[in-house]
Amino acid sequence: MHGIAVIPGDGIGPEVIEQALLVLDKVSSKFGVKFEYIFIDAGGCAIDKYGVPIREEDLELVKKCEATLLGAVGGPKWDGLPGNLRPEQALLKLRGGLKVYANLRPAVLYDELKDSSPLKKEIVDKGIDILVVRELIGGMYFGPKGREVKDGDEVAYDTEVYSKSEVRRIAKVAFEAARKRKKKVTSVDKANILESSRLWRETVEEVAKDYPDVELSHMYVDNASMQLVKDPSQFDVILTSNMFGDILSDEASMIVGSIGMLASASLGEGSVGLYEPIHGTAPDIAGQDLANPIATILSAAMMLRYSFDMEDAAKAIENAVKIALKEGYRTKDIYTENCKLVGTKQMGKIICENI
Amino acid sequence: MHGIAVIPGDGIGPEVIEQALLVLDKVSSKFGVKFEYIFIDAGGCAIDKYGVPIREEDLELVKKCEATLLGAVGGPKWDGLPGNLRPEQALLKLRGGLKVYANLRPAVLYDELKDSSPLKKEIVDKGIDILVVRELIGGMYFGPKGREVKDGDEVAYDTEVYSKSEVRRIAKVAFEAARKRKKKVTSVDKANILESSRLWRETVEEVAKDYPDVELSHMYVDNASMQLVKDPSQFDVILTSNMFGDILSDEASMIVGSIGMLASASLGEGSVGLYEPIHGTAPDIAGQDLANPIATILSAAMMLRYSFDMEDAAKAIENAVKIALKEGYRTKDIYTENCKLVGTKQMGKIICENI
Ligand SMILES: CC(C)[C@H](C(=O)O)[C@@H](O)C(=O)O
Ligand SMILES: CC(C)[C@H](C(=O)O)[C@@H](O)C(=O)O
Numbered sequence: 021m022h023g024i025a026v027i028p029g030d031g032i033g034p035e036v037i038e039q040a041l042l043v044l045d046k047v048s049s050k051f052g053v054k055f056e057y058i059f060i061d062a063g064g065c066a067i068d069k070y071g072v073p074i075r076e077e078d079l080e081l082v083k084k085c086e087a088t089l090l091g092a093v094g095g096p097k098w099d100g101l102p103g104n105l106r107p108e109q110a111l112l113k114l115r116g117g118l119k120v121y122a123n124l125r126p127a128v129l130y131d132e133l134k135d136s137s138p139l140k141k142e143i144v145d146k147g148i149d150i151l152v153v154r155e156l157i158g159g160m161y162f163g164p165k166g167r168e169v170k171d172g173d174e175v176a177y178d179t180e181v182y183s184k185s186e187v188r189r190i191a192k193v194a195f196e197a198a199r200k201r202k203k204k205v206t207s208v209d210k211a212n213i214l215e216s217s218r219l220w221r222e223t224v225e226e227v228a229k230d231y232p233d234v235e236l237s238h239m240y241v242d243n244a245s246m247q248l249v250k251d252p253s254q255f256d257v258i259l260t261s262n263m264f265g266d267i268l269s270d271e272a273s274m275i276v277g278s279i280g281m282l283a284s285a286s287l288g289e290g291s292v293g294l295y296e297p298i299h300g301t302a303p304d305i306a307g308q309d310l311a312n313p314i315a316t317i318l319s320a321a322m323m324l325r326y327s328f329d330m331e332d333a334a335k336a337i338e339n340a341v342k343i344a345l346k347e348g349y350r351t352k353d354i355y356t357e358n359c360k361l362v363g364t365k366q367m368g369k370i371i372c373e374n375i
Numbered sequence: 376m377h378g379i380a381v382i383p384g385d386g387i388g389p390e391v392i393e394q395a396l397l398v399l400d401k402v403s404s405k406f407g408v409k410f411e412y413i414f415i416d417a418g419g420c421a422i423d424k425y426g427v428p429i430r431e432e433d434l435e436l437v438k439k440c441e442a443t444l445l446g447a448v449g450g451p452k453w454d455g456l457p458g459n460l461r462p463e464q465a466l467l468k469l470r471g472g473l474k475v476y477a478n479l480r481p482a483v484l485y486d487e488l489k490d491s492s493p494l495k496k497e498i499v500d501k502g503i504d505i506l507v508v509r510e511l512i513g514g515m516y517f518g519p520k521g522r523e524v525k526d527g528d529e530v531a532y533d534t535e536v537y538s539k540s541e542v543r544r545i546a547k548v549a550f551e552a553a554r555k556r557k558k559k560v561t562s563v564d565k566a567n568i569l570e571s572s573r574l575w576r577e578t579v580e581e582v583a584k585d586y587p588d589v590e591l592s593h594m595y596v597d598n599a600s601m602q603l604v605k606d607p608s609q610f611d612v613i614l615t616s617n618m619f620g621d622i623l624s625d626e627a628s629m630i631v632g633s634i635g636m637l638a639s640a641s642l643g644e645g646s647v648g649l650y651e652p653i654h655g656t657a658p659d660i661a662g663q664d665l666a667n668p669i670a671t672i673l674s675a676a677m678m679l680r681y682s683f684d685m686e687d688a689a690k691a692i693e694n695a696v697k698i699a700l701k702e703g704y705r706t707k708d709i710y711t712e713n714c715k716l717v718g719t720k721q722m723g724k725i726i727c728e729n730i
Contacts, residue, residue, distance in 0.1 A: 094567070108567045138604050139493055165570040170538070176574035177536035180515060184529045210618075212449070212463045215520040219531035221484060242621045246629040247492050249604055266565075266597045267622060274601040 022328055025085040026109055030064040030107060031301025032311035033091025039313035039368030040089060040320045046372045047324065047333045058081070058085055062114065063093025063107035066226045073110035079096060079117050087327035088114065090296040097305045116157050120294050122193040122288035123156040123265065124322075127272035132345040136277030139249065144254035148276050151201065153194040154265025156286055157214075158186045161262045180263065182216045187223040193287070194259035195231040204235045204256035207246045208264055220261065241268070244334060248272055255362055273298050280312030280353040283319035285326050293327040295319040302333040309363035312351040314341055340374035376409045377683055378552035380440040385419040386656025387464060387666035388446025394668035395675045395725025401727045402679065402688045410619040413440055417469065418448025418462035428465035434472050438584060442682035443469065450658045471512050475641035475649050476488040476541070477548040478511040478620065479677075482627035490711045491632030494604065506556065508549040509620025511641055513541045514571075516617045524727050535618065538573045542578035544556060548642070549614035550586040559590045559611035563599045563619055575616065591667060596623070603627055616667055628653050635667030635708045638674035640681050650674040651705040664718035667706040669696055672726055695729035
């Protein structure tokens with residue numbers, strides 16, 4: 021029996037989570053394993069219900085589970101609230117509370133979806149298979165921040181701060197991942213300007229000594245944002261900070277065609293993990309059976325792989341998704357001519373059947 | 376007589392500056408105006424010569440000129456130096472010293488160069504004409520930074536800090552620019568996480584009240600990095616911070632095909648200005664007559680427009696560039712089949728002849 025905290029969240033979150041749970045149910049019967057789902061309110065819905073993005077007691081509950089599966093949180097409805105009361109605070113509390121410092125965001129171009137990429141055929145034909153390893157519980161997201169009045173002028177600040185030990189542990193994750201892939205790590209920073217980036221670079225160099233089989237290069241973040249568009253095939257593992265990773269992983273997800281396809285895993289020490297699609301709550305299409313559930317379903321697959329060591333089951337899900345695509349089924353976000361347009365529920369059902 | 380500080384810098388800097396000066400000479404004779412060039416060493420070459428990225432006395436000289444034209448600074452040769460001794464420090468000293476807080480980076484897709492864009496035809500056919508207005512002397516670039524040892528762990532930090540008055544003045548530049556364009560400002564921040572972004576957003580809202588004819592929207596930086604690739608035609612003026620502007624303006628420059636084409640102007644109060652191509656020193660092609668001088672030539676055009684109020688001369692240069700492209704002349708970076716490949720010098724010469 022595996023205890024899973026399930027956080028549907030806001031917008032399309034509940035709809036895509038529903039399909040992921042059906043997929044897990046199928047895995048459960050097929051692989052003879054039991055999952056217990058503990059439903060938790062977090063994000064905008066928790067603000068509406070309890071006045072806070074996530075209650076302390078709920079956070080404690082989540083921490084007791086083996087893994088967490090999250091839909092998405094946030095929406096324009098709660099955008100006017102002060103910083104500490106926004107839905108996004110739930111994400112930060114979960115990430116920080118679970119100490120999941122390593123955010124893995126694979127951006128893979130599916131052959132079937134090549135046409136959905138905004139990049140030219142010559143570029144996508146070279147293939148895109150990038151793993152962004154983003155530091156998740158440090159940097160400007162968690163550093164000291166505040167406001168003050170100085171000489172009558174209001175001033176606000178955030179602090180980008182990294183320690184050697186923080187950089188070391190995330191760098192290790194990147195090098196380990198690269199070993200199982202194409203053995204290339206591109207560490208992205210702004211070492212020509214930022215002191216924190218210089219510490220980052222030095223530390224990554226130190227860690228690299230333990231991985232002589234992995235090729236390390238450094239790239240400035242401004243250049244990385246260009247290179248991702250110019251020739252994404254040059255990248256294998258991208259290792260970067262919380263803030264830069266936020267920007268670059270979204271860019272990477274766009275160039276592979278649909279953000280509705282991309283899963284993520286956030287890992288800490290041991291087998292604890294937080295799994296969520298990369299996409300947001302998409303309030304404009306919420307409740308209309310239009311959302312693509314694949315990113316959340318693939319996040320569940322990552323959960324099986326990393327938190328429950330169920331590689332076979334993870335592969336079975338990934339394979340079921342590939343079959344659905346091969347058979348031409350598409351939700352609206354990835355629809356191209358001559359494909360079969362399906363809704364959220366039907367896509368979930370088809371994937372279940374393929375397992 | 377206009378006094379211009381000329382800073383060739385490193386790598387391809389001197390080559391592209393040489394062509395821009397020939398163009399200015401042509402303008403000088405054609406429009407009956409005199410320029411005095413004051414050559415200044417800055418960047419890696421100054422480190423080699425004087426041990427510092429720029430000497431204080433040279434900075435003072437630059438400040439006395441009406442405008443500054445800069446090639447590019449930096450290179451791997453100086454990458455190992457400590458933070459305050461890097462070539463890039465010259466840039467920061469120049470920007471800070473001249474108080475040029477508004478960095479204008481137009482990213483325009485030339486019809487002739489559509490094929491050079493990495494984006495699909497459907498996307499570029501909608502046109503790309505973006506002006507990135509980047510705050511240039513604040514934020515993490517200039518905020519408090521340092522290192523310390525905490526509980527035996529080395530820690531480094533940088534501070535993203537903005538005051539209301541800093542945001543107000545850069546926002547005004549964006550709104551004024553939008554008025555002369557498509558009247559749309561997209562302000563990019565990370566207000567769901569950063570306190571400095573929340574101040575940024577509030578202040579931009581306040582400034583917007585004085586520009587009811589301009590449409591303002593806000594976008595998170597991660598989303599902006601996706602939207603730039605997905606549908607760049609949605610943008611007119613992008614207003615953003617120093618750090619985000621660094622990343623997004625490079626991305627914007629890549630999608631229009633060649634960074635070798637893009638100029639920038641950095642303005643402060645009054646007519647003072649620092650003009651430079653967006654591209655770097657490109658050490659791999661330096662000294663081989665391969666660099667594209669157009670970005671620097673167009674930077675000189677911006678100088679004529681903003682610092683010397685010579686709109687006609689600026690237009691004449693821009694027009695001369697367009698003719699050269701229309702006639703099929705291309706440096707290597709923008710070369711496509713059936714065009715006429717030329718070197719740095721020949722491209723400069725052709726543009727001069729077209730004025
Ligand atoms: C919603 C937001 C706080 C979050 C982040 O910036 O980390 C999101 O963009 C993400 O990348 O997961
Ligand atoms: C060279 C570097 C310091 C500089 C910056 O980050 O501002 C450059 O990337 C730019 O955009 O002009």
